[in-house]
Amino acid sequence: MTDQVLDVVIIGGGLVGGLTALLLAQGGVQVTVLDAAPVLDAKQVLAQANSRVLALSQASIHLLKTAGVWQHIARQMPYSGMQVWNKNGYGEIMFGQASTRTPWQEHILGSMVEPSILNLAIQSQMQSAVQDYRTQVKVLRIEQANEVWFIHLADGTKLTTKLVIGADGANSFVREQAFIDLDVLDYKQAGLSCAIRTQKPHQYVARQIFLETGPLAYLPMASLTPEQNGHWQSIVWTLPEDYAEEYAQLDDAAFCKLLSLESQHMLGEVLEATPRATFPLKARAAQTYVRDGLALIGDAAHVIHPLAGQGVNIGCLDAAVLCDALLRDAERGVWAHVQTLRRYEHSRKGQNEAMMHSMSALGWLETTQLTPVVWARNFGLKQVEQSAWAKDLFMQQAAGLNSLKNTRYAI
Ligand SMILES: Cc1cc2nc3c(=O)[nH]c(=O)nc-3n(C[C@H](O)[C@H](O)[C@H](O)COP(=O)(O)OP(=O)(O)OC[C@H]3O[C@@H](n4cnc5c(N)ncnc54)[C@H](O)[C@@H]3O)c2cc1C
Numbered sequence: 015m016t017d018q019v020l021d022v023v024i025i026g027g028g029l030v031g032g033l034t035a036l037l038l039a040q041g042g043v044q045v046t047v048l049d050a051a052p053v054l055d056a057k058q059v060l061a062q063a064n065s066r067v068l069a070l071s072q073a074s075i076h077l078l079k080t081a082g083v084w085q086h087i088a089r090q091m092p093y094s095g096m097q098v099w100n101k102n103g104y105g106e107i108m109f110g111q112a113s114t115r116t117p118w119q120e121h122i123l124g125s126m127v128e129p130s131i132l133n134l135a136i137q138s139q140m141q142s143a144v145q146d147y148r149t150q151v152k153v154l155r156i157e158q159a160n161e162v163w164f165i166h167l168a169d170g171t172k173l174t175t176k177l178v179i180g181a182d183g184a185n186s187f188v189r190e191q192a193f194i195d196l197d198v199l200d201y202k203q204a205g206l207s208c209a210i211r212t213q214k215p216h217q218y219v220a221r222q223i224f225l226e227t228g229p230l231a232y233l234p235m236a237s238l239t240p241e242q243n244g245h246w247q248s249i250v251w252t253l254p255e256d257y258a259e260e261y262a263q264l265d266d267a268a269f270c271k272l273l274s275l276e277s278q279h280m281l282g283e284v285l286e287a288t289p290r291a292t293f294p295l296k297a298r299a300a301q302t303y304v305r306d307g308l309a310l311i312g313d314a315a316h317v318i319h320p321l322a323g324q325g326v327n328i329g330c331l332d333a334a335v336l337c338d339a340l341l342r343d344a345e346r347g348v349w350a351h352v353q354t355l356r357r358y359e360h361s362r363k364g365q366n367e368a369m370m371h372s373m374s375a376l377g378w379l380e381t382t383q384l385t386p387v388v389w390a391r392n393f394g395l396k397q398v399e400q401s402a403w404a405k406d407l408f409m410q411q412a413a414g415l416n417s418l419k420n421t422r423y424a425i
Contacts, residue, residue, distance in 0.1 A: 020046050020175040021349060022340075023165055025153060025188050027051075029068075029129075030312030030329035031181025032136035035144050036081035037337040037423075043344060046146040046173065048165070050182075053141075053149050054134050060088055064128035065209040065288045067091070067235045067248040069220065069323035071124050073414030074330040076425055078135075082143060086135035089236040092122040095219035096412075098395065101278065102226065105395030109409055112217040123412070126220075126235050126248070156191045163307055177350040178308045179336070184298060186314035192305050199297040203228060204258035205320055206251040208290045209235060210273065213282030215244040221280060228252035230277060233323070247281075249273070250320050252295065262290040295319060297370050303363055304355040311336060315363075318370045328366050331417045335361050338421035365417065 022038065024031045027049035035045045070078070078084040094117035099106035110123050140147045152168035156178060165173040180188025189196065216234040223230050230251045237246040253261065261269065270284040277284070298317040303310045312329030336358045343354050398405060410416060418424045 018174070019162060020044070020173060022046070022177040022179060023048060023163075023173055023175040024179040024181055025156075025165075026180065026182030026186075026312075026314065027137070027140060027147065027149070028181065028183060028312070029132055029136055029326055030333050031179070032133075032140055033077060033081055033083070033330055034179060034181060034311060034333040034337055035147070036083065036136075036139060037077070037333060038340065039144050040081065041337065041341040041344065043340070044146070045144055046175070047140060047144055047148065048151040048153060048167075049147075049149050050151060050153075051149060053137055054130065056134055056138075059130045059134045061238075062130075063209060063235070063238050063246075063288075064130050065248060065291065066207050066250075067126040067128055067233050068132060068326045069093075069124055069126055069233060071324075071327040071330075071412060071414040072122075073334075073418055074327045075125060076415075076418070077330050077334055077423060080423060081139065083135050083139045086138045087127060087131060088134070089128065089131050091126045091218075091234045091236045092117055092119075093124060093126060093218050093220050093234055094121045095217070096123060096221075097219055098222045098224075100224045100395070105399075107395045107399040107405075109405060109412075110219075112219045114217060117218050123220075123409070126233050128235070153187060156188065158192075158305070158307065161307065176307055177340075180308065180310040180314045181312050182314055184313040184317045186300075186310065188308070189300055189310055189314055192308050192310075194305070194310065195301045197299045197301060201295040201297070201319065202255065203252050203295045204255045204292045205295055206253055206258045206262055206290055206292050207249060209246055209248050209288045210270070210284050211242060211245050211286040212247060212284055213245075216247055216281065217244075223277060223280065225276060227254060227257055231323075232277070232281065250323075252320075255294070258292045262292050299367060299370060303359040304352075306352050306355075307350060309336060309355050309358060316366045316370060318366075324369060327414055328362075328369060331414055332358075332362050332366075334418055334421055334423045338423065341422070 021044055023046045024035050025048050027047045035047045038045050094113045095110040097108045154168050155166040157164050162174050163178045180186050182188055221232040232247040235246050235248045237243045266287055269287050273284045300310050300315045303315050311332040318325055339354045339358050343349055
């Protein structure tokens with residue numbers, strides 16, 4: 015038991031919670047972070063490649079650099095081009111360009127990082143920059159009482175805080191304890207992911223092909239062996255649920271053959287594939303992001319379709335906007351005022367939901383086989399391809415820098 019009233023307790027020390035903790039600590043706030051997971055074993059993480067990567071936008075990379083995390087990233091793959099096309103049509107669009115050697119920093123659109131490598135870097139920076147960072151913590155209950163929240167831990171500790179930040183992921187316990195309802199949209203599709211080695215090099219281009227069954231993405235990833243660097247990609251394949259299960263059961267040779275064919279041999283033959291994982295695709299949106307003295311961020315507040323690879327990026331923008339608002343409060347001698355939390359919600363919820371709805375509409379567009387829709391989509395891709403202005407606008411949106419404009423993290 016302690017009588018001390020803490021300024022902020024962040025529940026969840028993953029990418030978004032960790033980034034929030036580091037930005038607040040940098041602003042002079044005393045932060046407590048509680049995470050259920052243990053500290054990762056660096057040796058183990060580095061020795062094993064994930065089959066999944068996160069496509070980090072320029073804004074996310076900028077925020078991770080600001081928080082001192084980026085310099086701890088042990089493995090990543092920058093990408094300088096993004097190519098999207100239809101299997102059964104003529105629409106194609108290319109953002110940026112391919113490159114035969116590692117692109118210069120100023121030419122990259124973003125970078126692909128394995129989740130475990132990112133978490134390792136976040137944990138490492140938190141260990142040195144966050145004073146009260148606790149791992150393997152089990153939170154039993156949180157409850158609100160007279161302008162504070164009580165947090166009861168399984169070891170008998172009770173923490174008292176003015177602000178709880180729920181950054182505990184898609185199945186957020188904080189959201190549940192705060193009685194915040196969730197809207198769920200089941201896409202009735204599944205994602206299939208694994209890492210593959212292709213005959214031809216990716217040339218630092220992320221590729222997405224729209225198949226009749228759903229989009230298939232090839233995302234360049236770093237290889238554990240230097241001689242194979244440039245030939246490994248992480249795939250995310252959106253499929254009807256029964257197809258995903260069937261494809262996941264195929265043996266390696268049959269899966270590589272199927273993928274080579276379905277991808278129209280975009281990078282020649284698929285030579286190798288790691289074990290396949292499938293996951294259901296559901297969008298989730300918390301009905302409110304805030305209560306008095308409590309805010310939800312990252313996947314605790316929203317989960318979107320992986321199609322655009324934006325989940326973590328919109329979480330990083332939540333972190334930046336919330337930290338900026340809280341630090342402005344602190345500079346004025348107030349802390350976590352309800353209006354401040356509402357401003358954060360106002361600034362992020364609409365944008366996140368717009369992104370979510372556009373993904374839902376796109377998801378439907380991409381799986382439809384109705385000819386006019388295919389035409390319209392092809393026409394759209396072609397129009398965009400021919401318009402420098404539209405391409406520029408799309409690129410800016412994907413970079414995420416506009417959302418940082420009115421914050422202290424603007425560049
Ligand atoms: C296949 C797939 C591909 C994806 N690809 C991309 C991509 O390319 N780009 C992209 O931007 N996003 C992508 N995403 C989404 C991205 O992975 C998530 O948006 C991101 O991990 C969310 O970060 P977070 O910190 O909010 O939550 P999480 O990463 O889930 O972290 C939650 C943290 O909270 C902790 N925790 C959980 N419960 C408790 C508790 N009760 N008490 C204490 N701690 C707790 C956990 O230990 C963890 O550390 C993808 C997702 C999937 C499934």
